[in-house]
Amino acid sequence: MRTRALIRLAVILSVAGLTTAAVAASADDFKAALAKAEAANKQAGALKNQWTTTTNALNAAKKAADGGKFDEAVKHANEAEALANASIAQAKGEEKAWADAVVR
Amino acid sequence: MLRKLFVAAVFVVGAAQPLLADNAVDPQADFKAFREYFTKRFPKVQLDDFVNGPYSMDEGLRKQWKAIEEFPPYEFAVDHGKEAFAKPFKNGKTLGDCFPNKGVGIRQNYPYFDTKSGEVITLELALNQCLEANGEKPLDYTSQEMAALTAYMAFTSRGKPFDIKIPNDPRALAAYRSGEEYFYTRRGQLNFSCASCHVQSPGGHIRTEVLAPALGILNAMPIFRSEWGNMGTITRRFQTCNSQVRGVPLPGQDVLYRNVEYYLSYMGNGLPISGPGARP
Numbered sequence: 001m002r003t004r005a006l007i008r009l010a011v012i013l014s015v016a017g018l019t020t021a022a023v024a025a026s027a028d029d030f031k032a033a034l035a036k037a038e039a040a041n042k043q044a045g046a047l048k049n050q051w052t053t054t055t056n057a058l059n060a061a062k063k064a065a066d067g068g069k070f071d072e073a074v075k076h077a078n079e080a081e082a083l084a085n086a087s088i089a090q091a092k093g094e095e096k097a098w099a100d101a102v103v104r
Numbered sequence: 105m106l107r108k109l110f111v112a113a114v115f116v117v118g119a120a121q122p123l124l125a126d127n128a129v130d131p132q133a134d135f136k137a138f139r140e141y142f143t144k145r146f147p148k149v150q151l152d153d154f155v156n157g158p159y160s161m162d163e164g165l166r167k168q169w170k171a172i173e174e175f176p177p178y179e180f181a182v183d184h185g186k187e188a189f190a191k192p193f194k195n196g197k198t199l200g201d202c203f204p205n206k207g208v209g210i211r212q213n214y215p216y217f218d219t220k221s222g223e224v225i226t227l228e229l230a231l232n233q234c235l236e237a238n239g240e241k242p243l244d245y246t247s248q249e250m251a252a253l254t255a256y257m258a259f260t261s262r263g264k265p266f267d268i269k270i271p272n273d274p275r276a277l278a279a280y281r282s283g284e285e286y287f288y289t290r291r292g293q294l295n296f297s298c299a300s301c302h303v304q305s306p307g308g309h310i311r312t313e314v315l316a317p318a319l320g321i322l323n324a325m326p327i328f329r330s331e332w333g334n335m336g337t338i339t340r341r342f343q344t345c346n347s348q349v350r351g352v353p354l355p356g357q358d359v360l361y362r363n364v365e366y367y368l369s370y371m372g373n374g375l376p377i378s379g380p381g382a383r384p
Contacts, residue, residue: 048360050352051293083293090290098288101299102134103141 025070033077034061040084049091054083129277131270131370134284138371142319146307155323155378157316161307165314169382178255178328178380181248181335185256188249193238199253202234211254211261212377215366216269217276224279224362227254228337232357245356246343251326251335258326258379266323266377268370283367286360287318292349298364301345313384320372322365324381331384338365 037058044050061076142154149160159166189199189207200206214227225233231253232242243250270276290297299318301310306317325338336344342361343353354361 045352048354048358049291052347052350052352053293055352087293090295094289094291098285098290098297101288101297101303102284103137103303 025074027065027070030061030065030070030073030077033074033081034058034065037061037077037081037084040081040088044084044087044091047088047091049087051083051087054080054087057083129281131277131280135371135373138319141303142306142317146317152376154317155320155372155375157321157324157381157383158314160317162314165384168384172382176328176380177330177382178326178335181252181255181326181328181380182259185252185254185259188253189256193235193240195238197238199231199234202230202237207257208260209264211257211379212264212266213268215362215369217271217273217279217366219271219273219276222275223359224283224366226338226357226362226365227257228339229357229362245339246337248335251337251340254326254337255335255380258377261377262379263376265374266369266372268366268373270366270370279363280367280370282360283363283365286364287367292346292351294349296349298345316383318368318371320375320378322368323372323375324378324383326379327381327383329383335380 037054041050041054041058044054057076057080061073061080064070064073064076143149143151146154146161153160156166156169159169192198200208204210211227214230215224217223218225228245228250231250232245235242243253270280287298290300301315302318302321306315308315322338325341326335327341328335339356339361342364343356346353
């Protein structure tokens with residue numbers, strides 16, 4: 001019973017994946033993804049903890065968009081957002097964790 | 105009822121005490137613990153030798169350094185810094201006019217906490233403040249010109265022990281604590297703190313580089329790095345460390361950089377100024 005449910009789920013996800021892949025990203029999709037990534041990176045900047053890799057991904061996204069490659073641009077923007085969110089999580093975690101490393 | 109209140113009070117006080125102790129800023133206790141950590145971990149290294157960074161950790165590197173010091177690569181910077189220091193501004197004054205003792209033999213007293221502005225003043229910042237106060241253009245904190253000026257000032261202080269003071273002022277203690285926090289905070293995609301390399305791993309290698317101990321690490325600044333092929337200021341060193349762990353560097357002389365310099369310099373108190381230095 002459980003195996004069947006899992007197989008059904010896999011089939012649904014595969015179809016969903018194919019459907020998503022089939023629809024090309026638009027300039028608006030890119031703009032939305034970029035806005036989210038830039039907002040997250042701005043928050044990391046307020047915490048003084050931006051990552052160079054986030055900047056690189058943002059630049060790659062803009063470059064791809066300039067060339068009209070919106071699928072690629074959205075992919076890089078999503079990557080930038082994920083990196084920025086990771087840097088925010090790092091900064092927040094370190095607000096307390098740093099003290100454990102102090103030589104005492 | 106009274107007994108219950110007493111028991112409750114004991115619990116509250118008991119719970120609050122460790123919190124207060126953890127949050128207390130005690131630079132002297134930190135200094136003692138920091139020094140003990142390094143001297144116990146490296147019992148064969150003479151205390152004053154820690155200022156020589158990787159050379160105190162690696163005999164092979166020390167031999168190379170001794171050979172390099174016969175014709176020090178920072179010598180041109182010292183000469184240029186001396187000239188620039190004495191060169192009159194448009195108003196006829198010089199950089200020397202902004203500093204005690206005309207700027208000679210005072211590097212060991214920087215950074216200091218300025219009670220008027222409530223901020224940490226580093227040597228690099230003081231130099232730019234002097235330029236601006238005299239109508240001159242401030243220097244880039246990573247420039248060769250800034251490195252030359254600080255190299256000259258460090259050279260005139262060679263052998264003098266770092267003498268960083270932390271006044272009993274809550275703002276100074278907060279700046280010190282902020283510097284300590286910055287030093288131990290992991291950052292960048294590689295998740296490294298300054299301490300990851302310079303407290304937890306001194307003497308170890310990152311690729312071919314031998315990591316310097318944090319104790320006395322600023323006493324040799326500024327440095328000529330063979331890897332760079334020119335001089336580097338403290339700002340440049342901090343910014344490079346940030347980018348090496350894939351973190352976006354802060355602007356030159358950002359308050360956090362000044363605070364971490366304050367903290368680290370205090371940890372080097374009593375150790376001689378050895379700058380300018382030469383590093384691989």
